[in-house]
Amino acid sequence: MREILNSNDIRYVNIKEKMDLLQLTDVSTERQNKNGTIVWRLPFKARGRHIEYASFTTGYVRNQGNQCHSNWQCNQRFLDEPTYHKLPNGDYRKHQGKSFKMIPLQVDRLEYMMNYIVKNEFIKKAKEQSEATSSNSYIKVDMYTKHYNKLLQIKNIINE
Numbered sequence: 001m002r003e004i005l006n007s008n009d010i011r012y013v014n015i016k017e018k019m020d021l022l023q024l025t026d027v028s029t030e031r032q033n034k035n036g037t038i039v040w041r042l043p044f045k046a047r048g049r050h051i052e053y054a055s056f057t058t059g060y061v062r063n064q065g066n067q068c069h070s071n072w073q074c075n076q077r078f079l080d081e082p083t084y085h086k087l088p089n090g091d092y093r094k095h096q097g098k099s100f101k102m103i104p105l106q107v108d109r110l111e112y113m114m115n116y117i118v119k120n121e122f123i124k125k126a127k128e129q130s131e132a133t134s135s136n137s138y139i140k141v142d143m144y145t146k147h148y149n150k151l152l153q154i155k156n157i158i159n160e
Contacts (some may be wrong), residue, residue: 011107018114027052038106039064040113042121053117055109060101061116074116075100084118 023043032039036057041050052064065071072087082096104108 009107011111015107015110015114018118022117024117038118040109042117044125051121053113055106055113059104059109060100061103061109061113072112073100075103077101113150 014044019040024039025043027041028039030115032054037054039052039054041052045051054062054064054071056062059075061074062071063074077098077100080097081098082094084092086092103112156160
């Protein structure tokens with residue numbers, strides 16, 4: 001892991017504990033390291049490829065899109081201030097777009113990314129697995145089920 005995660009700051013210590021529990025690995029390339037980007041690989045696959053999330057110095061957190069055709073933003077979205085455009089007939093048209101909330105500090109991006117991954121990857125997959133096994137069909141116990149106890153430990157860390 002990155003040397004920054006070896007810091008004695010309690011927030012980094014908590015993040016490192018979560019990453020160790022979830023078996024996330026840093027797979028950043030040399031170029032990404034130079035740019036300040038951190039890429040984390042999850043310990044299981046989707047569609048035959050590992051799931052990866054990245055934290056960028058610009059403030060974005062993204063899914064790297066290894067299991068689909070493109071990556072997407074994980075940052076929270078909010079509504080922009082409305083703008084009004086005058087039409088040729090004298091009427092006005094209101095337009096209100098959406099923007100992403102940037103997360104400027106690395107520790108905040110990592111905390112947000114960890115919570116996002118736990119919620120949207122591990123918990124969702126564990127629920128899918130439990131629903132599949134409750135329908136009396138034979139399902140091989142896989143990585144999602146193995147991580148259920150780890151999720152409980154992470155919830156305890158988050159709630160502390």
